[in-house]
Amino acid sequence: MPGEKEKKKRATIRDIADAVGIAPSSVSKALNDLPTISENMKTLVRAKARELNYKHNSNAANLRRGRSRTIGVIVPKINVAFFADIIAGIEQACFENDHRLIICQSHESFEREMQAVETLIQQNVDCVLISLSQETKTTDHLKEITNHNIQLVQFDRVDHTFGSHILVNDNREASFKAVQHLISQGYKKIAFFGGPDYLPLYKERKQGYLDAIGSAGLTIPYNFIVDNILKRAPAEVAATELLRLKFAPDAFFTVSDYAALGVLKAAERCGKKVPGDIGIIGFSNEAFTEVTSPTLSSVSQQSREMGRETAYIYFNYVLNHHDDDKAAHSLKLVIESAVIERESSVRKNKKGNKAGL
Amino acid sequence: MPGEKEKKKRATIRDIADAVGIAPSSVSKALNDLPTISENMKTLVRAKARELNYKHNSNAANLRRGRSRTIGVIVPKINVAFFADIIAGIEQACFENDHRLIICQSHESFEREMQAVETLIQQNVDCVLISLSQETKTTDHLKEITNHNIQLVQFDRVDHTFGSHILVNDNREASFKAVQHLISQGYKKIAFFGGPDYLPLYKERKQGYLDAIGSAGLTIPYNFIVDNILKRAPAEVAATELLRLKFAPDAFFTVSDYAALGVLKAAERCGKKVPGDIGIIGFSNEAFTEVTSPTLSSVSQQSREMGRETAYIYFNYVLNHHDDDKAAHSLKLVIESAVIERESSVRKNKKGNKAGL
DNA sequence: CAGTTTTAGGAAAACGTTTTCCTAAAATAC
DNA sequence: GTATTTTAGGAAAACGTTTTCCTAAAACTG
Missing domain, CATH: 3.40.50.2300 (Response regulator)
Structure with missing residues (x-):
């Protein structure tokens, strides 16, 4: 071994060229498998490249190629x-x-x-x-x-x-479907926790909610619609407030699963049963939605x-x-989203799916 | 605007050089803030660079620099x-x-x-x-x-x-501490769900468990120690099996939070109270450990x-x-891990922290 | 003010590829 | 057997920087 320590330079195309006895340009062509090099030569070059432990230098190639x-x-x-x-x-x-x-x-x-x-x-x-x-x-x-x-x-x-x-995402449609699902379960006083209203994404989700409410002929008091509730803690506060009203919601659609979680905790604390008294569906299908009890329905964005x-x-x-x-x-x-129906929003337990798997 | 469509080339250092009336090498030095260029010239160059919308080309620089x-x-x-x-x-x-x-x-x-x-x-x-x-x-x-x-x-x-x-991680120490924590809560028949044994990481975690058991003077039957249980489903199966034994475990330390979740579900299904009858602590401090009920204790790896x-x-x-x-x-x-004590392993509720925040 | 040092910048090579244009030799055509 | 085409490969420029070594001019020194 010639000189163990001294910064062994990386092998270049030129080293291969010298070793094989051809021009660097031909080596490049061989390695890029261009048709103008014979098969024999290609295998020769590839062998030598392996032997010298040659690695393609992307920086050089990119520079030259422009891509x-x-x-x-x-x-x-x-x-x-x-x-x-x-x-x-x-x-x-x-x-x-x-x-x-x-x-x-x-x-x-x-x-x-x-x-x-x-x-x-x-x-x-x-x-x-x-x-x-x-x-x-x-x-x-x-x-x-x-x-x-x-x-x-x-x-x-x-x-x-x-x-x-x-x-x-089909934010509007997804929200529409989510709320429709709540309605199909018999919920009528559905509250909405949205995001910052200047983001189109959240605007669309709210619109989907409004459309679903509208097309079902329901009316919702203004205070059931709250923007900018994305995290657990604020959701818990806001939901608790709403649940203590005389005219309280019987369901929540939140644009974030974290908010849904907050609502769930608020319901627990207020002694409301989910999904019996209160239905909940969130958005994003976060991993944790599968492990709460009850498990949380959500919208999967794939x-x-x-x-x-x-x-x-x-x-x-x-x-x-x-x-x-x-x-x-x-x-x-x-991309079409899917409503994932879990325990928190499914009232009519068809076959007593309480414990789940 | 001269020629809207034709692939406008990126401005290079040479363009700046021409525009300012100095050499490309000097432009390079100016942009790299080398001391051999006067301050006036530097600001001039920088201004021109901005004007021409110049972007440094990393490929070229990397090629030349070697880094x-x-x-x-x-x-x-x-x-x-x-x-x-x-x-x-x-x-x-x-x-x-x-x-x-x-x-x-x-x-x-x-x-x-x-x-x-x-x-x-x-x-x-x-x-x-x-x-x-x-x-x-x-x-x-x-x-x-x-x-x-x-x-x-x-x-x-x-x-x-x-x-x-x-x-x-300090896998061994972390596991040691986790098991010690269980012991401190009065659990004595502590089962272990490990990972594939050929991975050092899991070997260490098992060792920590064994050491803790040993140093507490406890004895554990062989079948309480099960390798290769990392996911929820197998954990649920294995835990159910153990819980049905005459001599059943009263606590589980699992090297994965998913396994811990499986154990939790198995306990529920077997009608055991967590943490009253059964203590559980997992590993990794996955996000979902905070939202199960009871919440899951775990080891945080930071x-x-x-x-x-x-x-x-x-x-x-x-x-x-x-x-x-x-x-x-x-x-x-x-890196030192931390035992995060949540509901699933804390028996003596010091101040009735049942509902939690 | 001649001699020395410092300052500010320039010329050119180099980094390792790819690509365009060439050209010998080999193969084919007639 | 000459003329043409094809084949297999080579020479050299180019990509856009950085860096080394130089050199005029400016600034000191005494």
């Missing part, structure tokens, strides 16, 4: 189940298409989101997938992305006014599927439609 | 709370140190893990952080990493025989902290100790 086979994703928080699942889906799609993935978090901060965009542009990603932070109200930074000839796909938390591919689909908007667009302005000028896809 | 200010992390699954939190911690550390992060999943497959290693080497990451897949039994691929002058830090699921920096610390092994090692073989030849750090 990176890398996509970047920006999400508010990576360790929130919904986004973690989405990322898992994206990762899968990337793997299936031999792309790398760089992940950034905005931490719900607009500034961090801009920094992430900056980073991804610098990294020469081919495409950015983004779910906007709660603070984000302008789209100049998105413009930056497209200005640099980088593809852009927005998902879940999107700005509809900005022209890009978009993938969202987050993993959503991640895959988001990435595939890019892969299909860039792979198939290399012809630009075809159909796909600004795709809008909608 | 990438990027670290790669390989975990079994990104959408498991523990790893998602770890990654969140790593991401934070990366942000604080102005590094990029590339995330790969092994999906518990050895082959995927090797692929991930390959990818990260190709991407010229400066450092790889890895938690091994369950299938991983050899370390040639880790050797590959260090062969390419890439720093390596193993965390949580590590191979102690491979010489690298390592960060782990995953987020763990992620940060893992990354900081690299940052501190490479930043401070640029002198090689100092103290840090093969660091072994241990």
